[in-house]
Amino acid sequence: MPDGTDHRDAWPTSPPAEPAPQLETVDDRLRRLEQAVAALAERAPAGGAMPDGLASGYGGLVPAAVAGALAPVPPGEEGFWGRFAVWRELQLIFRMYFDPRYRLSRACQLLAPALLILMVLNYLTFSFWNVPVLAPVFERLILVGLAVALYKVLAREAARYDAVLQYLARYGR
Numbered sequence: 001m002p003d004g005t006d007h008r009d010a011w012p013t014s015p016p017a018e019p020a021p022q023l024e025t026v027d028d029r030l031r032r033l034e035q036a037v038a039a040l041a042e043r044a045p046a047g048g049a050m051p052d053g054l055a056s057g058y059g060g061l062v063p064a065a066v067a068g069a070l071a072p073v074p075p076g077e078e079g080f081w082g083r084f085a086v087w088r089e090l091q092l093i094f095r096m097y098f099d100p101r102y103r104l105s106r107a108c109q110l111l112a113p114a115l116l117i118l119m120v121l122n123y124l125t126f127s128f129w130n131v132p133v134l135a136p137v138f139e140r141l142i143l144v145g146l147a148v149a150l151y152k153v154l155a156r157e158a159a160r161y162d163a164v165l166q167y168l169a170r171y172g173r
Contacts (some may be wrong), residue, residue, distance in 0.1 A: 105152065105160065108157040115150040119146050122146065
């Protein structure tokens, strides 16, 4: 039979201390960051990043972010119409369809004809309505909305095309 003595003296007063986790020093983190940047620099093309829309050697498109804003007017461009970015954009839109070096994005390839077809369907649909005031008003409102959507699609594509032209002028490919 156990004796009534209490052996609490042998029990530890606090739980055993776990080994402290090894914290990464700033030097270690900086060294890893420098190695990652060096690895990225080795993978970058020698001539800089190619803009989106320039066909690469493997047949795909190289991704790049190009804003869909109006194409900027170069400062040396003279003439009355040369001062308007919209006129320059319309010229870019016309030229991009006939430039064999440029490949349109899928969005432009699909959306531009689809919007043109919707414009024709809009005209045909509302021309059969015999409501004297509402049919022409709704037709014009929908036509304006489709025209704005078409302009936005073509303006973004013109900005991509302008970036490709700048890339080709800079690196001569």
